[in-house]
Amino acid sequence: MSELVPNQSRPAPAPIEHAHRRADHDPRIAKRVERQVATMFGASALLAILFVVAYVAIDPSVLIGLPVVGTTSALNIAMGLTMGGSILLIGTGAIHWAKKLMPDVEVVEERHEFKSSDEDKAALAETFAIGADESGFVKRPLIRRTLLGAMALFPIPLVVMLRDLGPDSIENRFHTMWRSGMRLLQDVTYEPIKAADIPIGNLINAVPEGMHELEEEDGNLNERAKSVIIVVRISPDKLVSQQGGTPDAPWDYNGVVAYSKVCTHVGCPISLYEQRTHHLLCPCHQSTFDLADSGRVVFGPAARRMPQLGITVDSEGYLVARGDFAEPVGPSFWERS
């Protein structure tokens, strides 16, 4: 076994000698560097002018094809290159100048003491005492106390205004605008949906009847955010379970089922429906729901199943709701049991 022996043969590191730059002792090289720096600054000025020229001269609708980038706006490319180059050349010129021509003598600067001198501290204490005395802050307790009271109450209005960030009423979270007999309309076109037109595997993004007639002051965005649904038709023998309904009044209509479109995790609208697996996937955090089995969570961070909307058809054969959702839609919240 060998023993560890301190290595005493290595000499202490020699101080590094200051190496002078070539421009320091060769005036021709210094002159060349000077020209290089001046060229960069000059080119920067030229590019700045070219930017203005490009802005005026190039039609914004002109497109050019570039390798890698593809077809893009000539004006954007020209403005980007000229302005970017102009700024970059000022920077590179300044650095080149500092590195090659400015003195590179090494300087040691000692740290000064952080503490103020005793005279300064005494002078400050004296000024403070005079100020406190002259203002009457100590002598006039009425002013002092009312001021402190005002300062204490001042933040309260700001805190109260935070209430506006919350919901109008917690009750709103438990209900949507769906009512019994309300027709399901296709989103965007607002056409009613004939149950007989829906083949197995079909997907429809739908909203409640009358939603598009709500105005913004009636809260149409909030209503839309809560009441959007997706409608799919699953082969009835593949439907394992549903969230409600009786054999006489099932929540599906011949395998057509309706579910909320709002993820129960953090509320992303989801309609990534895979017709063969009946799975509904949320692109935000990969929560996956099985629409053939009561909207059960099969994967991901969602803690609650996707709420189902009971549906049937009206006398004309159009899909209508059996009522509102039986449970709150969207993410969990504090008051929800």
Add this chain to the structure above:
Amino acid sequence: MAQLAQFRRHRLAGLFVMILALAITAIAYTIISSSTDRVSAAVASETTVERGKALFAEGCSSCHGLQAEGTTDGPSLIGVGAASVDFQVSSGRMPMAGQGVQAMRKAPVYNEEEIAALAAYVASLAPGPAIPTDEELDTSTASLSEGNELFAVNCAQCHNFAGEGGALTQGKYAPNLMVATDRQVIEAMLTGPQNMPVFKTLSADQKKAILKYVQYLRTASNPGGADLGRIGPVTEGLFMWTAGFGLLIAFAIWIGVKAK
């Protein structure tokens, strides 16, 4: 030989060998997979349906059954319609190269006339969606803005806002629409291939509007610069984290290096 031995010690020799090995693997895979895809189809018959039946028996029945009734390896094709056959075969998804989570787009194995025969045969088994006519693909009067809205609500969730496609569960994915033909786009909405849902409740005009938007996306320019795959913050962020920060680091090193 001595030169080769010297090259072996070159610092780039490892990289060279790796690239060579990758290239050989890629070429070998292409040759093998294309040779298994090819199905000889030299059967002639009197009517299109009969010809389709013969082609079907030869190229499709091993998975879909001799009467297209389906087996454990493939679904029944009774009632899927001509549109479904045309979509699957013209996009090269059928015949599949091998069983997997999803049939992938590749060069079609059959020519147009053979695809028409296969479609006619499957359509003769039971009624189903027909292949869209040229009139049904004519988007000259369709509304681009309506197409945009319909696409955003019905298609973008899986195929991405720019039609570039995206991931689904367990290795499945929504394909890129930029390489699909007009006919395939309409056929997909009619038939719901693989895990895509059917969009039968959208009217013919609404489907046309969606097609018009897809056509627009195919030729849309990128006024803001490189599209980076049009998949949003993932590639854009990756680009800035690598190229952008790389450039900043290079400048920082240049500023810090002592001048000679």
